[in-house]
Amino acid sequence: MAKTAPNLCFPPLNLNQNRRENLFLSKNGCFIQKPSSKTTLLSPIFSSCTPIRISASPARSIDYQLTDYNVKILRFCELGNLHNAMELLCLSEKSELEPRTYTSVLQLCAGLKSLTDGKKVHSIVNSNNVVLDELLGSKLVSFYATCGDLKEARRVFDGMGKKNVYLWNFMVSEYAKTGDFKESIRLFKMMVERGIEVNSYTFSCVLKCLAALGGLKNGECVHGYLLKLGFGCCNSVVNSLISFYFKGRRPESACELFDKLTDRDVISWNSMISGYVSNGLAQRGLEIFKEMLRLGVEVDSATIVSVLVGCANSGILSLGKAVHALAIKSCFERRINFSNTLLDMYSKCGDLDGALRVFEKMGERNVVSWTSMIAGYTRDGQSDGAIRLLQQMEKESVKLDVVAITSILHACARSGSLDNGKDVHDYIKANDMESNLFVCNALMDMYAKCGSMEDANSVFSSMAVKDIISWNTMIGGYSKNCLPNEALKMFAAMLEELKPDSRTMACILPACASLSALERGKEIHGHILRNGYSSDRHVANALVDLYVKCGVLGLAQLLFDMIPSKDLVSWTVMIAGYGMHGFGNEAITTFNEMRDEGIEPDEVSFISILYACSHSGLLEEGWRFFYIMKNDFNIEPKLEHYACMVDLLSRTGYLSKAYEFIETMPIAPDATIWGSLLCGCRIYHDVELAEKVAERVFELEPENTGYYVLLANIYAEAEKWEEVKRMRERIGRKGLRKNPGCSWIEIKGRVNLFVSGNNSHPQSKKIESLLKKLRRKMKEDGYFPKTKYALIDADEMQKEMALCGHSEKLVMAFGLLTLPPRKTIRVTKNLRVCGDCHEMARFMSKETGREIVLRDSNRFHHFKDGYCSCRGFW
């Protein structure tokens, strides 16, 4: 009370002689007015006041006014009038000024953060040759530090003779405040070297600095030192140690200290809760909280905050709600930051309604509250709700910051809303946020996920500063958007600029996989091994996928077996791999193993297993999985699942059942589903059903040439040349062009692409002659070319010529000519392999003793000794 109350009864500024007898000088050198006899409340202060000896003579009193600058300056200081205090200080003679006057003015300068005035005081101190004693020195140091001139503070500090432990601690903590923890530690070492008697404050600050520096070993040394000095039982020091060990990711050491701490206060308990929560051990943190309640330890707002974060991280809504009630009781919930934490707890626990209730009840909201809600909707898959909130934010003129922008971009990316994303981009431009790295990375990600790699690239090109995330986003974006060549180019450019990381590997491998670029993939695999990225599960899964898609199933299996803790993706990739290669039974065994491991399949793993069943003709098993998915796992079948089932029925010849199945589907079938049945009609030569089905397909996808060609082929195989002609005319009328078939083969890391019918390759002549030679031998062996597939109503010779030009044949011949003997020929085709080419590949494998692995748009065909792994299911 004595420190603040005197201000309440100050006299007016201009000293009134008549009232002087009422003035007293307080202990800290300030004038205070003597209270009237009625004032009893402040009377205790006066017991500590010394009356100033003031003569009643008018002459002496004038003399006082002229000479005692100290008193006047002190009075101005007390009034906060720095201007007048400075003016008087400048007017005063050295001999008139007392040390206390300088310190008071300096304190005011610090309070008002007036660096200029404080510097002036400092220069007066210097020019008056005033000795910097402990007090004046401390004031100068703290003045400079408070005004942000830590360098000058340090200069004064270093120039001082005797310094007490407070001032040393002050400097240590000032460096820590600016983030210069190393300098803090250097000072601490100086303290120890100079024999300064450190105290508990020193250790609190030093341990915080060491935690920030990640100096676990140094911290342990300090721990030993403080024990030696006898601070091992000091509650505040042990609390600091607990926090230090938690920050150093050593919860067990923190726990040991807490267990031994007899004098626990609320900070000790809170340190344990928040320490566990921030170490990803929220459940243990919550247990500490329960123990705290059990023992009747009083909780405070910091306890509640940490517990809420713990509930959010572990998804324990019930406890979160109970703590919410406790917060209401304690009136904590009225503060905005607290409400935001609460809101986030509900949102992360999946209770969006609860989050919304907090949000709506909040008296004041800031951008964090809004962003929290947006993130909640996005997390819940309700991107539309997130975008609606953005519009509401705009209406309420809430200014978006970087985090808000990135959250909204994330919502747009999740929902694939390119238009909304572009609006956000406009906002970014209008608000000068284009140079922010985080914003740019999120923008690129949004464009990539919305399928616009052109826009993503334009953001990328305009970035002055790029980090590894920028590069990875672009590479991953190209890979996922079926632009593997661009991904590889970007990867090559990245290598010129910076070292890739494990995430880069997981982004580039799918590009190699989609190109079946085995050699490039192997190069990257080598890089992964050299850099120790194989333990990254994303990388390991991508490697399995790479070898699956490059047709090296054995290696994929080996790598899969080597993954120590397989996740759902690892299993799903392997199941799909077996399916793609026609190993349906192996896929089923793998699926069962996954369930034995306690991993629950999701809708994607069911697509993989159903796909595997359909590509191996496993009808009964397929139905069983379809049933299990719906009934045991409560997964509502999606179009992809129905497509697999239709495919399975069609491939196994149950065409009318497939038709019925489509008609009774609870969701509208798309062209792919009808297309599967159309393929079945082709396999089983059901022209009548094919016509019925084809019309449904044409309605849904009138522009897709593939389906017109498919029907034309069905007609051609039935030798209905009139209908083939009709189809060709229909295609011609619509101005549609058949998608050109192309195939490629990677030789020495280079992808060699062949387009059907194109003979511009430098080795064309050699290829042609090899194919003719092979064809002759095949005929001798009783092989008749499947000329039906030529789709041309011409004479047999012409048809055979047309078939010779199919891209997969050209590539296979090129492979035979170029690759060393016994090397497997690996071919990839953009469309489904044609029947004639399939026959020829079978023959080639027998005739040349070569293994041929052909990946078409649908599956793998392994040709060996005249047999194909697809067993006719393709």
Place this chain on the structure above:
DNA sequence: TTAGGGTTAG
């Protein structure tokens, strides 16, 4: 003359 250790979301 003065201080520290626990908490706050997107």
